[in-house]
Amino acid sequence: xxxxxxxxxxxxxxxxxxxxxxxxxxxxxxxxxxxxxxxxxxxxxxxxxxxxxxxxxxxxxxxxxxxxxxxxxxxxxxxxxxxxxxxxxxxxxxxxxxxxxxxxxxxxxxxxxxxxxxxxxxxxxxxxxxxxxxxxxxxxxxxxxxxxxxxxxxxxxxxxxxxxxxxxxxxxxxxxxx
Amino acid sequence: xxxxxxxxxxxxxxxxxxxxxxxxxxxxxxxxxxxxxxxxxxxxxxxxxxxxxxxxxxxxxxxxxxxxxxxxxxxxxxxxxxxxxxxxxxxxxxxxxxxxxxxxxxxxxxxxxxxxxxxxxxxxxxxxxxxxxxxxxxxxxxxxxxxxxxxxxxxxxxxxxxxxxxxxxxxxxxxxxx
Numbered sequence: 001x002x003x004x005x006x007x008x009x010x011x012x013x014x015x016x017x018x019x020x021x022x023x024x025x026x027x028x029x030x031x032x033x034x035x036x037x038x039x040x041x042x043x044x045x046x047x048x049x050x051x052x053x054x055x056x057x058x059x060x061x062x063x064x065x066x067x068x069x070x071x072x073x074x075x076x077x078x079x080x081x082x083x084x085x086x087x088x089x090x091x092x093x094x095x096x097x098x099x100x101x102x103x104x105x106x107x108x109x110x111x112x113x114x115x116x117x118x119x120x121x122x123x124x125x126x127x128x129x130x131x132x133x134x135x136x137x138x139x140x141x142x143x144x145x146x147x148x149x150x151x152x153x154x155x156x157x158x159x160x161x162x163x164x165x166x167x168x169x170x171x172x173x174x175x176x177x178x
Numbered sequence: 179x180x181x182x183x184x185x186x187x188x189x190x191x192x193x194x195x196x197x198x199x200x201x202x203x204x205x206x207x208x209x210x211x212x213x214x215x216x217x218x219x220x221x222x223x224x225x226x227x228x229x230x231x232x233x234x235x236x237x238x239x240x241x242x243x244x245x246x247x248x249x250x251x252x253x254x255x256x257x258x259x260x261x262x263x264x265x266x267x268x269x270x271x272x273x274x275x276x277x278x279x280x281x282x283x284x285x286x287x288x289x290x291x292x293x294x295x296x297x298x299x300x301x302x303x304x305x306x307x308x309x310x311x312x313x314x315x316x317x318x319x320x321x322x323x324x325x326x327x328x329x330x331x332x333x334x335x336x337x338x339x340x341x342x343x344x345x346x347x348x349x350x351x352x353x354x355x356x
Contacts, residue, residue, distance in 0.1 A: 094332065098276040108334055139341070143348050146328030147320045154272065154327060155320070156286055163317070170321050173355040174348025 004030040005037060006054055009047045014089045018096040021047070045100040052093065052106035062118040068125035072144045072168040075118065079145050080164035083152040094153055115141050131175045144171035182208045183215060184232055187225045192267045196274040199225070223278040230271065230284035240296040246303035250322045250346040253296065257323050258342035261330040272331055293319050309353045322349035 008030035012020055021044045027034040041047045063074035082090040097104040115138050122137040131140075147167040152159045186208035190198055199222045205212040219225045241252035260268040275282040293316050300315040309318075325345040330337045 095276045097332075098273045104334065107332075111333060139344065142325045142329050142333070143321075143345060146325030146345075148324075149332060150324030150327045151320050153332075154275075154285070155289060156282065166317065167321060167324075170352025171348065173352040174350075177351040177355060 001032055001036075002040075002050070002054075005032050005041070005047070006051045008032075009051050010089055013048075013051075013092045013096060014087045017092060018099050021096075023047075045102040048093070048096055048100060048103040049106040052103065052110050056110045056113045060114070060117065062121040064121065064124070068121065068128075068130045069169060069172050071118075071121045071125075072140075072172055073165050075141070076144055076148060076164040076168040077161055079148050080152070080159050080161060083148060084159060091153065094149075131172075135175050140171060140175045143174055144168050179210055179214070180218075180228070180232075183210050183219070183225070184229045186210075187229050188267055191226075191229075191270045191274060192265045195270060196277050199274075201225075223280040226271070226274055226278060226281040227284040230281065230288050234288045234291045238292070238295060240299040242299065242302070246299065246306075246308045247347060247350050249299045249303075250318075250350055251343050253319070254322055254326060254342040254346040255339055257326050258330070258337050258339060261326060262337060269331065272327075309350075313353050318349060318353045321352055322346050 005026060008026045009021065012025055012029060023037050023041070023044065024034060026032075026047060027037045030037075037047075041050060063071045065071050065074060082088065093103070093107060097107045118141055119137040122131065122135055122140060125131050126133050126135060144167060148159060148164055151157055151163070151167075183204060186204045187199065190203055190207060201215050201219070201222065202212060204210075204225060205215045208215075215225075219228060241249045243249050243252060260266065271281070271285060275285045296319055297315040300309070300313055300318060303309050304311050304313060322345060326337060326342055329335055329341070329345075
């Protein structure tokens with residue numbers, strides 16, 4: 001039942017944006033009774049929060065390609081593809097995070113969880129001597145992926161895989177040379 | 179008159195956010211008659227667009243500190259300070275850009291204009307041999323400033339000047355080593 005409801009939230013958000021979300025629309029789309037949706041989630045922001053929390057419960061693991069360059073490129077391609085899908089659930093969730101403080105918090109928890117799962121890849125790179133000991137995994141991940149969000153979300157520009165790769169390599173060079 | 183109206187838009191947006199913006203509120207705050215505001219701007223999004231266009235008409239020039247490292251650090255500190263002000267007009271405008279496609283376009287024009295003005299700093303660095311000929315100014319600027327927006331706007335984390343400096347240095351290392 002939770003999966004049906006959250007799939008409906010994701011679909012409505014992606015197709016029509018935050019303004020189209022309502023308990024009624026989610027109930028209709030999911031086939032779950034309105035009263036049930038109201039009782040369990042209570043509000044549109046809480047539906048978004050649960051959608052993001054569901055994302056954070058998956059079994060995603062950092063790439064392990066054998067080099068930090070390969071790992072960062074794999075992460076950046078994943079982010080690039082998510083931001084370039086048309087329509088993009090990721091873009092829809094980011095836009096919604098500016099409407100709902102609860103959704104913004106959930107999105108930040110989601111990202112914090114992803115960075116935490118990437119720390120092992122950075123540690124492997126430290127062990128291999130690719131970056132200095134003490135390299136901050138969060139800062140490296142933000143340096144690699146931050147330009148993708150700026151480029152695609154705030155600047156609204158198309159983003160190729162080659163560009164995503166270049167941002168990954170530049171972030172690595174920054175960390176390796178620091 | 180334009181300056182009074184746009185100052186009122188900026189103040190209302192920064193203090194209370196996009197939802198508080200209305201032609202009436204702007205007229206009241208600026209002391210300009212509602213009919214005049216309606217006739218000249220027509221809608222809240224067009225007020226935002228004009229505010230951003232005003233920003234793009236200023237005489238801002240890229241820093242010229244003698245090194246690209248210094249120039250990028252100066253740019254990053256400026257962005258960091260704008261994103262860290264409390265309240266922050268920049269954050270308010272970014273949030274509003276998710277509500278109004280016209281405002282999003284105006285914000286993108288504003289950034290494109292800033293990058294264009296920074297191209298001369300990158301060219302100076304190419305001439306000094308600090309980065310390779312053919313270095314893409316936009317990509318370098320996005321690599322330097324993108325992490326600040328991600329860090330501060332999307333992740334909602336506090337951002338120190340040292341962190342802003344580190345992102346600038348990392349972007350330069352990425353460009354110099356590419």
